[in-house]
Amino acid sequence: MQSTSPGVETFPAHTPAASQIFTTVLSHGPLTRGEVARRAGLSPAAVTKAVRPLIEAGYLVEETAEEARSALGRPANLVRVDGGRALFIGLKVTGDEIIAVLTDLCCRIRVARRRRLTGRDPRHVLAAAGEMVEELQGEAEGLGVPVLGLGIAVSGDVDRSEGTVRYSPFLEWHGLPLAELAATTCGLPVTIDNDVRALTVAEQWFGEGVGLADFALVTVGAGIGCGLVVHGKVVSGAHGVAGEIGHVSVDRDGPLCHCGNRGCLEAVAADPAIVARVRAVTGIAVADTTEAVELARTGHEGAHAVYAKAGEALGRGIATVVNLLGPQRVIISGEGLAAYDLFAEQVREAFTTAAFGSASRCEVHTRPLSFEEWARGAAATAIQSFIRSDLN
Template identity: 35%
Template structure:
């Protein structure tokens, strides 16, 4: 978002953003504390917080205790998370997973619908219908919905809301955000699904107090998202983080992208199952799921060895990213978080041993374990794409798109 130096409206929006993000990170504080935290004058804090209360972004939540010398008790301000809503949608090749959340991305309603037609305009129409169903399920006023976030696998131009390349849907240069906005009348934000997870972690998750972190999504595929200086780093074409397609084994296993030897072809869940079944054909009919493979690994040396080697391989490649960006934190999410201690103990060891000098020492690696068959983290991450605009721009984005900075 471009701001003109000295532009009063831009300065006011920046100050609103500053106040909202302090409250998001710290919780309720008084106006006096906001003066100390932000460096703004008392008059500025009074005026801006009055605007935010009028916009139903802030509320006076409680009264603190008076100081030792008496005087008025301070009034604490907090974000009014329940006053506005966002829709989050995860697009897969065969279905749409949707949630409706409040501004804290707490899920209020969720739905799954089959996706049988990939025509972009028809998908936009289906999204409009699904949104209406979510509003009815949650019994909320659609006028309080601030926007829609859509997450999908592929290379996404988030600035313009264009799907540059989504192989699973067969899409190239699809202006998805404008299509959905035209159907729904709501600001629409489209991004890579792993970026959406990182956005959620940045707002309210493990990365809430962290400026530089890496989110890794492991499951059917493997991808990463970078938050650097508190901002998502998307790269020139929105393709930053596709380290799952780095070469791991020259002329190795065939990857879903059509190339051979990609890291994903050795550590993603389908790849792990395929490797085990090829190595142990006598067990291929009984080991068809990741939970079955993890359970068998407790007593089967072949399964245990496969998980250890895969964890070590992923950890080694993560160490290259540690050497490159020096993150404060690594968060691993996705369905693959169920791979268990054999996999993740090997991963942690490889990161710490392979990273240069001290870069891997005491580096937190959080395994954000997902419940089995729970789609809501993906869709909730998508909702955060819309929610973050309220915090990044200091205002609600009703009636038009606001792009990410």
Template identity: 75%
Template sequence: MSSPAATETLPAATPAAAHIFTTVLSHGPLTRLEVARRAGLSAAAVTKAVRPLIESGYLVEEADTGAGAHTEVRPALGRPATLVRVDGGRALFIGVKLTGDEIIGVLTDLCCRILLARRVPLAGRDPEAVLATAADLVRELLTEADGYGVRVAGLGIAVAGDVDRAEGVVRYSPFLEWRDVPLAGLAAAVTGLPVTVDNDVRALTVAEQWFGAGVGLSDFAVVTVGAGIGCGLVVHGRVVAGAHGVAGEIGHVTVDPNGPPCHCGNRGCVEAIAADAAILARIRETGGTEVAGTAEAVDRARHGDTDAREAYARAGEAIGRGIATVANLLGPARVIISGEGLAAYDLFAEQIREAFTAAAFGSAAQCDVRTRPLPFEEWARGAAATAIQCFITAPN
């Protein structure tokens, strides 16, 4: 197995250099002029920052063939421009997404392209048991990384709930039933890797900002539906966690003061109405019959069951109001709806749109609301993206 020791750091000694590298990572290959324009820096600053990154092999130069992803208009005459791009094979990263039932792990390159993906079931939710299973999965991925001949430079772990990324502590995770678990320290001790722990939706938002539907947008949101209702926010180009790490918790925005109780202690939260468990509870309450699970609920609704259809319509209205709250407060250019709950999107899409349009104020209704189904491997990729983010910004 590869040694997990990771002493090398990216030679990006200043915030400007880290910003330049991230710009090339998200938008490259680019000419230096285009890097300067996108990063809002001078050409001299770009040249100074790029030189050590090229010398260390993290950036490479190549001739512009006109087939790159950049958008700069090139002159028709003269020498071809030189592009810079990130060498994705220069370092590897592991991303892990924890759910209440299984662990999903991915091995990615520096450009966050998934090279390998693995899933393992969880036998229990005790932190020690989960950590042992996760450590075995990480060791397996480290062994697989041997074949690439490149070190693994970091591990990212994504967990639903209240996560203090700065301290690496899971303050509260409802699905794992954890409180105040120092996950980053524990994981680092058993894997030997630098570890980043973050809320799973925020991690997914980082991946969407750098590599997905949020590329090029300074303000957008990711709303996830399924077992819970989550939201990641990007404001002025930065993923926002807030002073206490819980920014974006639209799942706990009250949309019906007389609604059902939520596990957070309030009533009528979006999550208490629109999460999978809430939908099942509503069908049982109104129909008086047991529902085995989400798959059965979806099947009933699609076959015309009145109680199931009403539960999903009610969920859609709550989600639409929650999204409108985000649009009214922050005015994002785009809201991306994702999560495992999209499997039933046809059952509440109309209600989401109608409730959003009714509740969005003025031009906030112009927000581009779109769906983006993403498997849990993409959430694990988001965890890897947070590890890459820390690698880029780590002090030398």
């Protein structure tokens, strides 16, 4: 369910074919109409019918390109998305700050802002979010382009269809109707989603997942997350928690996880767990991840061993995903990549050992992304809701 606001422009062609065609051009364009038909698996007539209102409304632009020629040898017309036709806002909310971006329709960041949070009470966070949205709407007015949607990404158990944050451990939110509250505060259509799933949408449409029917995005940092794309669709599962590899057990006698179980991947390989373990092993009161990494890089054997164990656990966790779903690619991202050199070898070795048969041929890529890119993922979910009626 997308919380909407009266008076905001809607997408001019809410049909499955139009959404599919627009998404195809958005991710792969510029394309000729024939290429659109082939990629979307639709007839040329269906493409022509769907494209017409989108061109009339200014969302698609058709232009002649000499280098693109039809089967008859004549220059072919290329269809592309006019990224400047509309703007969207994305917010990534962490436990201590909000990262906000203003993007165009092609999810290119035009403006980025950050604001520290002095509390996690929803009223305080929503007030800060409202001020940031108002600021970015002012930027949009300067560009003379309307803002047509707001996406908000938070960690934890998020029900996008209901617009509710069931539980966010870092924000300590339970059962919060965030989409409705944010729509009332900001006056825009609002889409909320789990932050990793939102980032997965951005990667599927605009990043390393473009053109892949099946891939996984594993994020490493304050927590361990996993976004899944299966047969071209981002998977949330029947209960909205598909991909929670952070709570796959890798050591049943391991440390206690905040979820109440022992030996979860997150309790071994997430940044807070690593810092706590480095303190315990070395007896040195490292203050944060930066100090733990520095200690390991200076050759402290105990600190380095902690990172090695984290890498081994992460490699096994990734292998579990690959064995179950068989993705073409696994993308590793998140702020935890800052220490990846300390455990990359263990990740590779554990993955290769635990991956079954040909599953070991799965590509494993690292992709460092800033928090602004996570906010961009939130904007991508707003764009997705805007053009896909089946998600509203």
